[in-house]
Amino acid sequence: MRTIDLRSDTVTLPTEEMLSSILEARLGDDVSREDPTVNELEQLAAEKFGTEAALFTPSGTQSNLISVMVHCRRGDEMLVDSEAHIYYYEAGGMSAVAGVIPRLIKGKMGVFTGEQVVGAIRGKDLHFPPSTLVEIENTHNRAGGTVWKPREVAGVSKVAREHGMKVHIDGARIFNAAVALGVEVKEYARSADSISFCLSKGLAAPVGSVLVGSGEFIGKARRMRKLLGGGMRQAGVIAAPGIVALTKMVDRLAEDHRNAKKLARGLRGLGTLGIDLRTVQTNIVLADVSPMGLESSEFIAKAKRKGVLAADFGGSTVRFVTHYGITDEDIEETITRIGSMS
Numbered sequence: 001m002r003t004i005d006l007r008s009d010t011v012t013l014p015t016e017e018m019l020s021s022i023l024e025a026r027l028g029d030d031v032s033r034e035d036p037t038v039n040e041l042e043q044l045a046a047e048k049f050g051t052e053a054a055l056f057t058p059s060g061t062q063s064n065l066i067s068v069m070v071h072c073r074r075g076d077e078m079l080v081d082s083e084a085h086i087y088y089y090e091a092g093g094m095s096a097v098a099g100v101i102p103r104l105i106k107g108k109m110g111v112f113t114g115e116q117v118v119g120a121i122r123g124k125d126l127h128f129p130p131s132t133l134v135e136i137e138n139t140h141n142r143a144g145g146t147v148w149k150p151r152e153v154a155g156v157s158k159v160a161r162e163h164g165m166k167v168h169i170d171g172a173r174i175f176n177a178a179v180a181l182g183v184e185v186k187e188y189a190r191s192a193d194s195i196s197f198c199l200s201k202g203l204a205a206p207v208g209s210v211l212v213g214s215g216e217f218i219g220k221a222r223r224m225r226k227l228l229g230g231g232m233r234q235a236g237v238i239a240a241p242g243i244v245a246l247t248k249m250v251d252r253l254a255e256d257h258r259n260a261k262k263l264a265r266g267l268r269g270l271g272t273l274g275i276d277l278r279t280v281q282t283n284i285v286l287a288d289v290s291p292m293g294l295e296s297s298e299f300i301a302k303a304k305r306k307g308v309l310a311a312d313f314g315g316s317t318v319r320f321v322t323h324y325g326i327t328d329e330d331i332e333e334t335i336t337r338i339g340s341m342s
């Protein structure tokens with residue numbers, strides 16, 4: 001029985017072209033900015049986002065942390081959605097390393113508004129930490145891969161800028177958002193001071209993320225990357241697949257989105273899982289397994305015995321993610337196997 005792995009789009013394996021690109025990559029010492037392949041990837045990313053510069057980093061977690069460290073001083077406060085990845089899954093780095101306190105905003109399906117930002121900003125008072133950064137997650141993982149529209153980002157950004165705050169987008173899956181809406185990622189970059197995106201998720205590269213922003217921001221970010229131990233030497237071996245990811249793997253995300261919708265409708269049709277189809281906007285499907293009388297961990301163990309892997313989102317919520325390597329037939333097979341779970 002073939003295992004269908006829907007735990008995450010991080011399980012994607014590199015394409016043949018990515019593997020060949022590694023062998024052909026021209027290399028140098030990237031800490032001295034002498035790796036032509038890394039330079040090419042950074043230039044390509046900056047062009048795509050219409051920013052002055054870009055920086056290749058080992059992970060999305062490090063890109064986000066670098067951004068917080070550049071935008072904030074220790075003791076500052078950042079406004080962030082209460083279910084955001086940076087708050088939930090990044091080991092508390094924003095506080096442990098950057099010394100920044102999170103102030104939580106409750107978004108609707110991961111999206112919050114300028115009014116909510118205004119409501120959360122503290123006035124200038126000796127007692128309060130300065131609110132200096134707003135973080136937006138697009139697409140929003142824990143909300144089910146939900147998409148921020150460029151005008152929603154612009155609304156938050158306008159308010160943030162009026163209050164002298166910076167805006168960072170955790171765009172680990174920002175290309176999913178852009179493909180879902182049929183817009184260019186540039187439309188998001190106009191409203192942000194920095195964006196981090198992952199090459200290693202739906203774009204299927206084995207390693208790495210990229211930060212984009214102004215020349216000044218990236219200059220500071222490069223120093224912070226070094227401070228965090230993220231300066232890499234012949235990093236072209238991992239940047240080369242990243243170039244393939246950016247040039248060849250973006251448009252096909254639409255296929256993952258179609259598969260996610262098909263999976264969501266199919267699973268919902270079984271009548272034993274709670275699925276809010278409004279949240280199925282990209283490649284993530286969240287399912288409430290409580291109608292089956294199960295906790296998420298029990299459901300996951302049972303599904304595994306049927307050869308279907310899903311991720312535990314706590315309580316009775318399970319996450320399925322479609323990605324490169326998951327076919328139309330896999331989706332049909334998943335629905336059949338889960339339908340046969342007693």
Ligand SMILES: Cc1ncc(COP(=O)(O)O)c(C=O)c1O
Pocket residue numbers: 058059060061062085086137139140141170172173198200208209
């Ligand atoms: C929304 C979001 N941001 C950031 C990250 C962190 O990326 P990485 O695993 O490369 O550190 C992830 C990873 O799953 C994510 O889903």
